[in-house]
Structure formats: structure tokens, C-alpha cells
Amino acid sequence: MHCRPGCGACCIAPSISSPIPGMPHGKPAGIPCVQLRDDDRCALFGDPSRPAVCRGLRPTPSMCGSGRGAALAGLAELERLTRPD
Ligand code: SF4
Ligand code: SF4
Numbered sequence: 001m002h003c004r005p006g007c008g009a010c011c012i013a014p015s016i017s018s019p020i021p022g023m024p025h026g027k028p029a030g031i032p033c034v035q036l037r038d039d040d041r042c043a044l045f046g047d048p049s050r051p052a053v054c055r056g057l058r059p060t061p062s063m064c065g066s067g068r069g070a071a072l073a074g075l076a077e078l079e080r081l082t083r084p085d
Contacts, residue, residue, distance in 0.1 A: 014079050
């Protein structure tokens with residue numbers, strides 16, 4: 001499947017522990033990445049500085065759900081279930 005235009009859920013809901021240009025300590029869950037553009041595309045797409053975790057992420061029906069709201073909710077729940085504490 002392809003990434004849904006105007007979504008950006010996986011750049012908002014999950015935490016990212018590796019450094020991101022502009023977010024040297026990574027990204028907290030629920031906070032939009034500073035590299036997420038207004039059109040919900042990644043400003044670093046194709047750039048070597050894009051984090052490996054982002055480069056490796058592929059859209060899947062289970063992650064992307066039926067729409068942006070479903071993806072945000074599902075990713076937030078996954079984040080809660082996988083939190084170390
Ligand atoms: S959750 Fe899926 S559809 Fe939404 S931005 Fe991420 S990859 Fe694209
Ligand atoms: S670097 Fe790009 S793909 Fe990764 S979280 Fe930020 S906006 Fe999303």
C-alpha cells in the first residue's frame with residue numbers, strides 16, 4: 001500500500017528515540033516532528049539525515065488504518081503498550 005496523502009500520523013503519534021535534525025533528543029509521543037511539513041510530508045524525504053527508523057517504516061493496513069484518526073489512535077495505543085515504564 002502507499003502512504004495516504006495528508007496523514008502524517010506516524011510522524012506525530014509515536015515517540016522516536018534517535019536524533020532528528022531539529023530534535024536532537026528525538027521526538028516525544030504525540031508531538032509532531034519538526035520535519036513534518038504543513039502538507040504532512042517529510043521535509044527530509046530522500047535526505048541522508050532522515051532517521052533510519054523513518055527510512056525503514058513502510059505503510060501497512062494495520063498501522064495506517066482506515067484514515068488519519070484511526071492511525072493516530074492505533075499508534076498512540078501501540079506507544080502506550082510498548083512504553084518501557
Ligand atoms: S500512518 Fe500510514 S498513511 Fe499515515 S503517514 Fe504514516 S505511513 Fe502514511
Ligand atoms: S523525520 Fe520525517 S518521516 Fe521521520 S518523523 Fe520526522 S517528518 Fe516523519
